[in-house]
Amino acid sequence: MSAEPFVPEKKTLPVLREAVQGCRGCDLYRNATQAVFGEGARHAEVLFVGEQPGDKEDLAGKPFVGPAGQLLDKALGGAGIDRKQTYVTNAVKHFKWQPRGKRRIHQKPSWSETLACRPWLEAELEVVRPRIVVCLGATAAQSLLGRDFRVTQHRGELLESDLAEHVTATVHPSSILRQQDEQLRQAEFAAFVDDLRVVARLLDARAARR
Ligand code: SF4
Secondary structure, eight states, rough: OOSSSSSSSSHHHHHHHOOOOOOOOSSGGGGGSSSSOEEEEOOSSEEEEEOOOOOOHHHOOOOTTTTTHHHHHHHHHHTTTTTGGGGEESSSSSSOOOEETTTTEEOOHHHHHHHHHHHHHHHOOOOOOOOEEEEHHHHHHHHOOOOOOHHHHHHHHBOOSSSEEEEEEOHHHHHHHHHOSSSHHHHHHHHHHHHHHHHHHHHHHHHHHO
């Protein structure tokens, strides 16, 4: 299983975005409405990688437009990061779900599905060439940093990686939404914003050097 044969030689964001719709690199395309490619500035300074599109993203064809995306926007605002400076995408481009009544419930992509989809993420990194890569949650972090990587142990740290000048990882905003206790949810949101402030400081330092 691999998306590799479906990734075009000529890599531009519009070409990739069109080509991903024909990907059959794993079985996830079968039950999804469409592939959801990344979106954002062509040469964004920061590239965020989430797990996979959710129900709303699958229908809209756009990443991070559902509740988790709204929470990400709020956290970016809290950290002082302009979303226009960013590119957002997912490690896996098709929505994996199972039915529960009339609802489509998110299912975590398997390791083999995540690996199969990685060529699309690599192509996005090659075109956007961000200075900072932020992995949101375990699926993204393990796809890019290795299967043994633990977000809980290394969140908010600047990590050694040849993916970009700076690489860091934090939780996925949907994990904050899943928290039932209001106080804990607020504490987790504050910790998420703190992790994003690491990115904001890097952007500020760069702007000050210009
Ligand atoms: S999830 Fe990725 S590898 Fe699988 S079919 Fe979709 S785009 Fe291709």
